[in-house]
Amino acid sequence: MTETYVCSHCESTVTRPFQIRSIIRTCDECHENGRFLHESLVESLSSLPADELPEEWESMPLDERFETALREGLIRLTRE
Numbered sequence: 001m002t003e004t005y006v007c008s009h010c011e012s013t014v015t016r017p018f019q020i021r022s023i024i025r026t027c028d029e030c031h032e033n034g035r036f037l038h039e040s041l042v043e044s045l046s047s048l049p050a051d052e053l054p055e056e057w058e059s060m061p062l063d064e065r066f067e068t069a070l071r072e073g074l075i076r077l078t079r080e
Contacts, residue, residue: 010027
């Protein structure tokens with residue numbers, strides 16, 4: 001089984017044979033070094049109410065969106 005991770009900058013994906021919240025790597029597509037979020041975390045961001053998001057939300061990299069949503073209590077992490 002493989003898991004999918006999404007580049008915070010360009011949203012390209014990579015797969016890995018393990019499941020963790022994020023990985024740090026250089027993207028093969030945009031060549032930025034940064035965090036790739038597990039696809040389930042990215043999906044959780046799309047379900048947030050638009051009226052509770054900051055104005056700059058769309059211009060933020062995915063990892064910043066996730067950290068903001070977590071800090072503001074819009075999402076919570078649970079242990080499986």
